[in-house]
Structures are given as structure tokens and as C-alpha cells.
Amino acid sequence: MPTALIWLRDDLRLDDHPAFRAAFEAGYLPLPVYVHAPEEEGAWAAGAASNAWRARSLAALDGELRARGSRLTVRRGPSLAALETLAAQTQAEAVFWTRRYTPAGETCDAAVKRALRARGLRAESFDGALQVEPWNVATRGGDPYRVFTPFWKAAQAAWRARSPWHAPARWPPPPPEPDAGSLAGLGLAPRRPWDAGFWNHWVAGERGARAALRRFVEQALARYADARDRPDLAGTARLSPHLRFGEIAPWRVAAEVEAARTGANARHVDAFLRQLGWREFAYHLLHHFPHTVDRNLDPRFDAFDWAAPEAGLLEAWRHGRTGVPIVDAGMRELWHTGWMHNRVRMIVASYLCKHLRMHWLEGARWFWDTLVDADLANNTLGWQWVAGTGADAAPYFRIFNPATQAAKFDPQGEYVARWLPELAPLPVPLRFAPWTDPARLRRVAPAYPSRPLVGLAEGRQAALDAFRRLAARV
Numbered sequence: 522m523p524t525a526l527i528w529l530r531d532d533l534r535l536d537d538h539p540a541f542r543a544a545f546e547a548g549y550l551p552l553p554v555y556v557h558a559p560e561e562e563g564a565w566a567a568g569a570a571s572n573a574w575r576a577r578s579l580a581a582l583d584g585e586l587r588a589r590g591s592r593l594t595v596r597r598g599p600s601l602a603a604l605e606t607l608a609a610q611t612q613a614e615a616v617f618w619t620r621r622y623t624p625a626g627e628t629c630d631a632a633v634k635r636a637l638r639a640r641g642l643r644a645e646s647f648d649g650a651l652q653v654e655p656w657n658v659a660t661r662g663g664d665p666y667r668v669f670t671p672f673w674k675a676a677q678a679a680w681r682a683r684s685p686w687h688a689p690a691r692w693p694p695p696p697p698e699p700d701a702g703s704l705a706g707l708g709l710a711p712r713r714p715w716d717a718g719f720w721n722h723w724v725a726g727e728r729g730a731r732a733a734l735r736r737f738v739e740q741a742l743a744r745y746a747d748a749r750d751r752p753d754l755a756g757t758a759r760l761s762p763h764l765r766f767g768e769i770a771p772w773r774v775a776a777e778v779e780a781a782r783t784g785a786n787a788r789h790v791d792a793f794l795r796q797l798g799w800r801e802f803a804y805h806l807l808h809h810f811p812h813t814v815d816r817n818l819d820p821r822f823d824a825f826d827w828a829a830p831e832a833g834l835l836e837a838w839r840h841g842r843t844g845v846p847i848v849d850a851g852m853r854e855l856w857h858t859g860w861m862h863n864r865v866r867m868i869v870a871s872y873l874c875k876h877l878r879m880h881w882l883e884g885a886r887w888f889w890d891t892l893v894d895a896d897l898a899n900n901t902l903g904w905q906w907v908a909g910t911g912a913d914a915a916p917y918f919r920i921f922n923p924a925t926q927a928a929k930f931d932p933q934g935e936y937v938a939r940w941l942p943e944l945a946p947l948p949v950p951l952r953f954a955p956w957t958d959p960a961r962l963r964r965v966a967p968a969y970p971s972r973p974l975v976g977l978a979e980g981r982q983a984a985l986d987a988f989r990r991l992a993a994r995v
């Protein structure tokens with residue numbers, strides 16, 4: 522049996538894996554390999570939380586492979602050299618992989634494909650991360666979409682149902698090769714285990730992904746459209762790190778949710794599929810506008826009067842010490858679990874970009890380092906959307922009031938109390954704006970900031986003024 526290397530990156534699963542499937546169907550012996558090459562990701566090499574996740578996900582994948590009689594081979598980059606050497610050592614004839622859409626990933630993969638083919642190897646990439654690849658939908662004029670709703674209409678029309686593929690229960694043993702390499706040797710897991718708390722909330726790997734999907738379908742789908750904005754409830758799927766690392770195929774998620782559709786839950790199913798659609802949209806934008814990872818999609822904002830980054834303010838925001846409880850609760854949830862509820866992501870991002878007037882990249886980079894689901898497409902879209910600088914963005918002058926948002930989406934203040942237990946003794950309205958009763962705040966939580974870093978009305982006004990100055994200039 523000739524060998525095919527299966528080069529794994531952000532597709533850490535066995536089922537519904539088009540590259541594995543193609544290898545089996547073509548009669549190859551698949552040799553799964555992970556090459557650690559962070560330098561090839563450029564400025565957006567994975568952050569600490571994603572690396573911690575990746576370490577566990579790779580270990581889970583190796584376990585699944587070993588249970589089937591195979592195993593994961595691990596190498597250090599550069600990718601091309603590692604693949605060429607391994608191909609020579611195992612007499613592999615082919616290298617298959619799942620396509621990536623990040624700017625650095627696309628460049629790297631194209632060069633690797635050319636070089637491997639020039640060496641006479643069969644090098645092929647597969648469509649395994651999205652429902653609709655970025656070039657498969659376009660406006661009537663042939664341009665990329667910049668607005669979600671028309672994109673979503675076109676994307677739904679282009680979605681093709683894919684039949685599930687179950688990886689074989691027994692795999693042929695891998696070809697003899699010098700050394701399987703060591704996952705631990707890659708240094709992915711943090712040296713200081715600051716991530717220990719994450720694993721009370723998450724199980725990385727394909728089994729964890731399937732369990733999360735099952736839990737969502739059984740327990741939360743029936744009220745998703747109503748509960749998805751409530752950080753105090755377990756109302757969402759919590760699938761983002763699993764999708765980020767390709768531990769489950771998006772079409773499998775969509776199919777299982779669709780299969781649970783009933784007359785009663787149709788609007789919840791539709792609302793959920795639409796969120797998966799935002800992920801597709803984010804990748805569409807990333808592929809067509811790769812510069813947006815660090816530049817405004819809307820160039821008018823290049824002249825915007827961002828405040829100079831101030832270490833003290835940024836530190837307070839990062840570590841949940843702004844004095845605005847919903848913001849601080851979100852930042853602490855992020856630090857302790859590697860994840861933050863979507864509504865709260867919007868609130869903390871808005872406070873940073875509007876009230877503190879910090880450039881969205883300051884926030885995007887912190888999220889990049891601390892989110893287990895840090896995803897260049899979704900993170901870029903999310904930050905540019907909130908900042909008002911991106912595609913289909915909320916207008917800059919729409920400025921979230923964090924206290925009002927908290928009252929609306931965390932009505933009993935339970936989310937705030939969960940992450941800021943020092944404020945739990947306060948009655949509900951005060952949990953959202955404790956500075957309005959400074960004496961009580963001092964009594965209950967003397968260490969909590971007595972007032973917000975930047976007051977809500979004052980910050981809003983300064984942001985609006987900056988926006989007006991920009992509008993007058995461009």
C-alpha cells in the first residue's frame with residue numbers, strides 16, 4: 522500500500538475529514554502528521570490559550586488514532602522540509618491536507634503544494650473547514666460580499682448537503698519510520714499552568730466536540746433564539762473552540778441541528794444556522810480582504826482619532842478592573858475559562874473601542890492570546906464590527922451602554938455575581954452600576970474600583986466627538 526501523509530493543522534478530527542477519506546478511497550495508507558511551525562503564521566501565530574487547547578486536542582487525536590492501530594507523527598517546522606523528509610523516510614507518494622484561509626496559511630500552503638509537486642509527489646488540498654469556500658459565492662457583479670444578509674442568502678443556496686463519513690474503526694499500522702516525535706516536546710502547553718481552570722469547562726478533541734453538540738441539541742436548541750444573548754444562561758452551543766480546531770465538521774453540526782428541527786423549534790434552528798453563517802461570512806471576508814487582520818476594512822477610519830494606548834487603562838481592561846461590572850465579569854470569564862459569551866464580547870469590545878477609544882487591535886490581540894477559540898476570521902470580524910470599521914458594521918455612533926446592556930441581558934445580575942463574587946451582596950440594579958452608591962460599594966467591596974475608568978456618559982460623548990471630527994475630515 523503506498524503511503525499518503527495527511528498534514529494536519531486546524532482539522533483535528535477523524536470523521537468527516539475529506540483528506541483522510543480521499544486517502545482511504547484512493548487506496549493509500551494514511552500517515553497523520555502534525556508539523557509545528559508557528560513562524561509560518563507570521564504576526565498571528567497562535568496565542569497561549571489556543572496553544573494550550575491545541576496540545577490537548579492533538580493528544581486526544583493521537584489517542585483516537587492509537588485506539589485504531591495508528592498514531593500521530595509529530596515534527597517541527599519548517600513545514601515543507603519536515604514533509605519532504607518524512608515523505609522520503611516513508612516512501613510516501615502523496616501529501617493531502619485541509620485548506621486554510623488565513624493570509625499566512627494560504628501563502629504557505631500554495632508554496633508547499635508547488636514544491637511537493639515539483640518533487641513528483643501528489644500534493645492535494647481539500648475543502649474540510651467550511652460549508653461554502655470563500656470563492657464559491659459572489660455578488661451579481663462578481664465581487665465579494667460585504668454585507669451579511671445577501672451573503673447568507675447566497676451561501677445557503679450554495680450549501681451542499683454532505684453525507685457523513687465515519688473513519689474506519691481499524692486503521693492499517695503506520696509505515697515504519699524513525700521516530701513518531703513527541704507532543705510534549707513541542708512546548709504547546711503553558712509552562713506555568715495558568716490554564717488549569719479551563720479544563721473544568723472544556724474537553725478538547727473530537728469526542729468533546731460531539732458531546733458539546735449533543736448537549737446543545739438536547740438541552741439548549743429549543744430556546745436558542747431567546748437565550749443566546751443571555752450570558753447568565755447556558756443558552757449557546759459552546760462549540761467555538763471545537764470548530765476553530767476542526768474537531769467537528771461544520772456540516773455535521775448543521776446536519777444534526779437540522780435533523781432535530783420540529784414545528785416548534787424551527788425559529789431556533791434557523792437562528793443557530795444563521796450564527797454558523799456568520800462564521801462562513803468571516804472566512805469569506807478574511808480570504809477576500811486579508812489586510813483586515815490588522816487594518817480597517819473601511820479606510821475612512823485610518824484617520825480616526827484613537828486615544829494613545831495607555832498601559833494602565835489597557836491592563837485594567839485586560840484584567841477586569843475597569844469598575845464597570847459587566848465588562849469586568851466578561852474579562853474575568855475570559856481569563857478563567859478561555860472563552861467569553863458573545864453578548865459580553867460585544868460589550869467589553871465596545872467599552873474598549875468607544876469609551877476608552879483604544880484601537881480595536883489592542884483588544885483583538887488580547888483576545889488572540891487568551892481565547893481558546895481565537896480564530897483569525899471570527900476575531901477580526903467581531904472586533905471590526907464592534908469598532909464600526911469593518912464590513913456590515915454597527916455604525917460608530919451606536920455606542921453600547923454597558924450598564925443598560927447588563928440590565929437587559931443579565932436581568933438578575935447572576936452573571937456579574939458569578940464572576941465578581943465581591944459584588945454579589947449588592948442588590949440587582951447596583952450590580953450593574955455600583956458607583957451610583959459609593960458608600961455601599963466601599964462597605965461591600967472595598968477593593969473594587971469606586972468608579973469606572975471612564976464614565977459612561979463622558980466616554981460616550983468623547984467617542985461621538987471623535988467620530989464627528991472624523992466625519993468632518995473624510
Ligand code: FAD
Pocket residue numbers: 749757758759760761762764765796797798799800801803861862863864866867870888892894895896897899900901902903904907
Ligand atoms: P453559538 O451561539 O452556539 O454559535 C455557534 C457557532 O457559530 C460558534 O461556535 C461560532 O463558530 C459561530 N458563531 C457564532 N456567532 C458568531 C459570530 N458573531 N461571528 C462568527 N461566528 C460566530 N468567535 C470565534 O470563534 N473566535 C473568535 O476569536 C471570536 N472573536 C470574537 C471577538 C469579538 C469582539 C466578538 C464580538 C465576537 C467574536 N467571536 C469569535 C464570535 C462569537 O462571540 C463566538 O463565536 C461565540 O461566542 C462562540 O460561542 P458558541 O459556540 O456558544 O456560539
